[in-house]
Amino acid sequence: xxxxxxxxxxxxxxxxxxxxxxxxxxxxxxxxxxxxxxxxxxxxxxxxxxxxxxxxxxxxxxxxxxxxxxxxxxxxxxxxxxxxxxxxxxxxxxxxxxxxxxxxxxxxxxxxxxxxxxxxxxxxxxxxxxxxxxxxxxxxxxxxxxxxxxxxxxxxxxxxxxxxxxx
Amino acid sequence: xxxxxxxxxxxxxxxxxxxxxxxxxxxxxxxxxxxxxxxxxxxxxxxxxxxxxxxxxxxxxxxxxxxxxxxxxxxxxxxxxxxxxxxxxxxxxxxxxxxxxxxxxxxxxxxxxxxxxxxxxxxxxxxxxxxxxxxxxxxxxxxxxxxxxxxxxxxxxxxxxxxxxxxxxxxxxxxxxxxxxxxxxxxxxxxxxxxxxxxxxxxxxxxxxxxxxxxxxxxxxxxxxxxxxxxxxxxxxxxxxxxxxxxxxxxxxxxxxxxxxxxxxxxxxxxxxxxxxxxxxxxxxxxxxxxxxxxxxxxxxxxxxxxxxxxxxxxxxxxxxxxxxxxxxxxxxxxxxxxxxxxxxxxxxxxxxxxxxxxxxxxxxxxxxxxxxxxxxxxxxxxxxxxxxxxxxxx
Numbered sequence: 208x209x210x211x212x213x214x215x216x217x218x219x220x221x222x223x224x225x226x227x228x229x230x231x232x233x234x235x236x237x238x239x240x241x242x243x244x245x246x247x248x249x250x251x252x253x254x255x256x257x258x259x260x261x262x263x264x265x266x267x268x269x270x271x272x273x274x275x276x277x278x279x280x281x282x283x284x285x286x287x288x289x290x291x292x293x294x295x296x297x298x299x300x301x302x303x304x305x306x307x308x309x310x311x312x313x314x315x316x317x318x319x320x321x322x323x324x325x326x327x328x329x330x331x332x333x334x335x336x337x338x339x340x341x342x343x344x345x346x347x348x349x350x351x352x353x354x355x356x357x358x359x360x361x362x363x364x365x366x367x368x369x370x371x372x373x374x
Numbered sequence: 375x376x377x378x379x380x381x382x383x384x385x386x387x388x389x390x391x392x393x394x395x396x397x398x399x400x401x402x403x404x405x406x407x408x409x410x411x412x413x414x415x416x417x418x419x420x421x422x423x424x425x426x427x428x429x430x431x432x433x434x435x436x437x438x439x440x441x442x443x444x445x446x447x448x449x450x451x452x453x454x455x456x457x458x459x460x461x462x463x464x465x466x467x468x469x470x471x472x473x474x475x476x477x478x479x480x481x482x483x484x485x486x487x488x489x490x491x492x493x494x495x496x497x498x499x500x501x502x503x504x505x506x507x508x509x510x511x512x513x514x515x516x517x518x519x520x521x522x523x524x525x526x527x528x529x530x531x532x533x534x535x536x537x538x539x540x541x542x543x544x545x546x547x548x549x550x551x552x553x554x555x556x557x558x559x560x561x562x563x564x565x566x567x568x569x570x571x572x573x574x575x576x577x578x579x580x581x582x583x584x585x586x587x588x589x590x591x592x593x594x595x596x597x598x599x600x601x602x603x604x605x606x607x608x609x610x611x612x613x614x615x616x617x618x619x620x621x622x623x624x625x626x627x628x629x630x631x632x633x634x635x636x637x638x639x640x641x642x643x644x645x646x647x648x649x650x651x652x653x654x655x656x657x658x659x660x661x662x663x664x665x666x667x668x669x670x671x672x673x674x675x676x677x678x679x680x681x682x683x684x685x686x687x688x689x690x691x692x693x694x695x696x697x698x699x700x701x702x703x704x705x706x707x708x709x710x711x712x713x714x715x716x717x718x719x720x721x722x723x724x725x726x727x728x729x730x731x732x733x734x735x736x737x738x739x740x741x742x743x744x745x746x747x748x749x750x751x752x753x754x755x756x757x758x759x760x761x762x763x764x765x766x767x768x769x
Binding site: 261 | 493497504
């Protein structure tokens with residue numbers, strides 16, 4: 208059952224991911240990205256990471272992508288035109304892609320030499336309490352550094368808007 | 375196997391009750407608004423217009439299913455589907471009562487008891503904005519587009535104070551599970567005041583409840599925050615190009631969302647299905663008394679009718695109320711009906727406030743709406759959360 212669900216949502220994620228790149232209409236690409244986020248959330252859920260799954264939907268699908276879609280609508284972005292195939296892209300594209308895939312697969316195999324599928328319901332440490340405990344003990348430094356990073360981004364955005372507003 | 379059967383039965387009961395409520399909520403709203411404005415409201419179809427919703431839905435079902443030629447067909451059809459699906463999805467995790475025993479089977483009055491139920495509801499409600507935005511964009515027409523844009527900005531802005539207001543009672547309950555949150559609110563202070571999160575020591579959520587209440591009006595696009603569908607400037611806003619059942623789908627979604635946020639407010643702040651009085655003050659008799667009182671009132675007006683037809687309809691209503699009172703007194707039914715009564719009474723009260731406000735307040739201007747969200751609601755919600763966190767940590 209969980210294997211079947213994994214295949215379904217993995218397929219949706221891959222197809223939607225390709226669709227993000229292949230679609231010419233910006234809004235269709237953005238919506239495909241929402242589908243990717245949603246199916247990733249389902250995959251997290253299948254692994255037992257319920258908190259991460261919910262946050263994935265709230266933050267990415269519910270906030271970030273809504274902003275994307277809104278900006279696309281505001282700018283009323285039309286269909287993208289093909290920029291014309293550059294010689295380098297058509298010659299090197301496929302080999303480079305294959306090389307990247309091979310490198311990724313190699314690293315994965317190196318990192319997890321003995322892959323064992325996680326059965327649904329096996330992993331029960333995915334609740335909000337466990338994630339919070341991990342964030343504030345083991346991963347405290349990365350967590351705080353990330354929040355500083357976000358703060359810097361906010362300051363940057365405010366500074367940019369400030370300068371625009373005073374002109 | 376048994377689990378699936380029970381779940382299917384619960385889902386059927388929930389859907390049946392929900393769809394019936396959605397059907398009649400509109401009738402109730404029209405009646406309430408009418409009486410606020412000193413009118414009578416729907417009164418032609420059936421006694422007191424009671425068959426009006428049936429007539430309306432038949433009309434919408436039988437109308438020609440029109441798709442304008444200039445729309446993006448896929449997204450245009452997806453939007454109402456999304457709106458209804460997402461608005462009904464949240465009910466899967468909302469508990470209507472405690473664990474009960476029916477025909478020898480112990481079960482919870484809830485479809486799915488998730489540990490992250492609060493996050494689930496927030497996630498689903500954060501997706502509802504897509505339905506509105508896509509409807510506006512795919513209609514390929516200026517008023518729906520403006521409505522969709524406004525709605526996206528509004529829902530993103532008000533989601534923040536809403537989520538922050540939700541976080542404060544979570545600190546008090548120390549859980550994201552809606553059933554546990556309600557169970558933590560059990561008991562009374564001084565044998566009288568309920569320990570609902572609204573009054574829960576050490577950090578009573580009076581301000582939090584107020585903030586949640588305001589934000590929930592904005593999240594459901596209701597007056598005074600119904601800018602996305604402001605009739606006088608945007609025709610009908612995001613659903614201007616929709617007709618027949620697709621139009622009705624948006625309406626259904628709006629009412630379902632109203633019920634969801636009211637249920638969330640009830641669970642998070644008002645103690646869910648818990649009674650407002652201790653049992654020794656007669657909390658268990660109050661529902662039956664209220665039903666009997668309503669029956670007596672209907673009977674009195676039926677005996678002194680203002681209109682000839684009231685002579686027949688009001689005594690029938692009175693008989694219904696008296697039957698309900700008897701049901702509420704029957705010992706085998708009480709563990710099921712009493713929590714359900716309190717839960718539905720609180721949700722109903724909040725829904726009535728929705729209608730009352732709609733009959734009372736004018737619409738905000740767009741800049742007022744945004745300034746209110748970011749200038750007042752958001753800082754107030756942050757302060758409320760910080761104060762609650764501090765008090766919970768200290769005591």
